């Protein structure tokens with residue numbers, strides 16, 4: 001039964017590729033030196049006996065999954081310090097290999113709690129808290145969302161009332177809906193959290209602010225007096241995480257526990273505001289800026305699995321009596337998978353842009369220049385929403401393209417999906433984020449009408465909408481980008497005009513806004529789509545790689561753009577910008593691109609450079625030995641530990657006996 005070596009079909013795929021996948025890997029990870037370092041760190045984790053010995057999450061119950069993920073992530077945390085790894089991206093590589101597909105129960109401590117202290121705390125607070133955080137004496141999380149409010153954070157109901165006599169804040173949960181609900185790792189793992197609460201001082205409510213709260217004793221880990229907390233129960237994914245709830249019964253904390261880098265309460269209760277607004281929203285902006293890369297990686301893993309498997313899987317003869325075809329040779333299969341593959345590259349490129357932009361803008365904010373904050377907010381909110389929507393939909397396409405085996409945890413895709421899809425909800429629900437983008441775009445449109453200068457990435461709004469597309473039979477990148485710009489401009493103008501018309505006829509601006517939120521989200525989505533397409537083309541054009549690699553990469557980029565036009569065709573043709581002939585050119589180009597990408601499909605997913613130990617997929621194995629792997633996976637199911645299960649004797653036998661007795665001819669009399 002055992003088979004060895006690389007599956008012949010997969011080996012052939014790699015031979016026929018027109019480019020060297022290593023070149024693309026080097027580009028993706030920003031140079032060969034960084035690739036070597038990534039592989040070195042991943043191998044260190046993969047070879048570590050603590051990680052190696054751990055059982056596969058899929059065969060564990062929730063408590064075991066939590067304990068295993070905690071054990072692995074704590075070991076990784078310690079090893080990262082021992083190895084002196086400080087770069088965030090290097091920590092990410094190590095952790096990903098240490099605990100693949102296992103969400104860290106100390107994840108929020110690292111991704112939100114520590115960064116918020118670094119960015120929002122005073123120097124004195126940092127000196128006090130950060131060393132305790134690094135040694136894990138303090139383990140924290142970000143407690144913002146409540147039972148009654150997640151999106152509308154100005155509506156949060158937890159209060160922090162200042163008592164100038166004791167120089168303390170009193171934290172309270174005044175009603176059921178004010179209970180903190182959802183914060184990751186709040187239930188069982190953490191002993192501190194950063195609480196977002198309405199600040200009340202001298203009888204006045206100053207809106208939501210951040211406070212440091214110790215939730216559990218640092219030795220016994222028991223909840224502190226006045227604090228009730230626990231896990232919220234099983235969820236669609238994130239099984240291994242203890243998202244929590246918390247009720248505060250007039251818990252007192254010292255004045256110094258308010259995060260006071262920007263906003264302050266003096267000893268006598270005087271409230272002092274900073275020069276800028278919404279500075280305490282910056283932790284959310286950080287995570288939103290990181291999510292586009294993260295979700296692009298989730299999708300890239302699903303693509304590796306589905307494309308390698310589709311190269312190995314043979315089903316149905318194309319011509320009677322002929323060989324059964326690799327399912328990847330079906331054009332319909334290519335139409336499912338290649339746009340998904342192109343999307344993952346598009347999002348990795350958008351994520352690269354976004355994170356760099358975040359670093360640049362926050363460096364300016366640190367220096368007191370808040371001018372680019374609105375752009376950072378709009379782009380991070382928009383790309384977070386657009387990328388999570390596009391990628392989660394594409395992951396599901398990948399799963400279904402694997403047929404029945406895609407539904408098994410052996411494929412690895414269901415877990416990728418359930419851990420990726422909350423990205424559409426957390427860190428700002430996607431529709432709400434799109435409406436924030438729309439708010440920014442409407443402002444830009446008003447500025448345009450006033451003749452003011454626009455930021456570079458919305459400059460195209462100044463172009464006339466009366467033009468027609470330059471698209472020819474040879475579908476050129478320039479014409480594709482212009483088509484996206486035109487569609488975005490038109491939808492932005494349409495939404496703005498609709499609002500303006502309603503206001504002119506007597507509606508209030510708020511009413512006019514609310515009656516147009518659907519067209520506003522169309523406009524925001526078109527803006528984000530345009531941004532991703534343009535950024536993708538620019539990054540491919542600027543990429544330093546040989547001609548063959550660039551050609552293979554460019555085909556993907558074009559496919560992403562062409563497929564987007566076809567998917568949203570109505571919006572591109574509504575005002576006659578593209579004519580019927582041009583649409584036909586684009587449709588033909590889509591089919592040509594599928595054929596062009598076909599020989600490179602496996603090399604294009606190999607370039608993501610995921611070792612099998614991280615992918616954890618029977619279908620996505622590098623050697624393509626999928627059937628043996630599926631058989632081994634089935635055999636390791638705990639249900640197979642006993643030949644006959646106790647439940648057979650407990651339930652099946654008695655019912656059989658009862659039914660047998662009931663069906664005896666005598667019994668019926």
Ligand SMILES: CCCCCCCCCCCCCCCCCCCCCC(=O)SCCNC(=O)CCNC(=O)[C@H](O)C(C)(C)COP(=O)(O)OP(=O)(O)OC[C@H]1O[C@@H](n2cnc3c(N)ncnc32)[C@H](O)[C@@H]1OP(=O)(O)O
Nearest residue numbers: 111144150151152153278281284290293294377426427428
């Ligand atoms: C290839 C290798 C690559 C390697 C890559 C390496 C990969 C690295 C991997 C990375 C690891 C990742 C780990 C993931 C794990 C995840 C765990 C799960 C964590 C989940 C945590 C959470 O889930 S935590 C809770 C989040 N919960 C929200 O997200 C609430 C949303 N809700 C709001 O965010 C506000 O409620 C909302 C709507 C803005 C309205 O806020 P509001 O009512 O105050 O404001 P208004 O709408 O009235 O707007 C008034 C004016 O404020 C302006 N403005 C608003 N926000 C602004 C802002 N942020 N910055 C500037 N300006 C802002 C706006 O633009 C207006 O400006 P203007 O007046 O000028 O027009």
Ligand SMILES: Cc1cc2nc3c(=O)[nH]c(=O)nc-3n(C[C@H](O)[C@H](O)[C@H](O)COP(=O)(O)OP(=O)(O)OC[C@H]3O[C@@H](n4cnc5c(N)ncnc54)[C@H](O)[C@@H]3O)c2cc1C
Nearest residue numbers: 142144145149150151182183184422425426427428429431
């Ligand atoms: C896995 C996971 C981890 C999380 N981790 C954390 C964490 O660590 N810390 C934390 O504080 N929170 C966390 N959250 C909570 C998360 O941030 C919120 O669930 C999220 O912000 C959405 O808020 P909501 O649940 O109140 O949704 P709602 O706002 O109630 O959304 C429900 C529906 O209403 C619509 N809607 C709401 N407002 C508007 C509007 N203004 N205009 C149009 N439509 C609207 C939405 O589009 C959506 O369709 C987590 C959630 C998940 C799923």
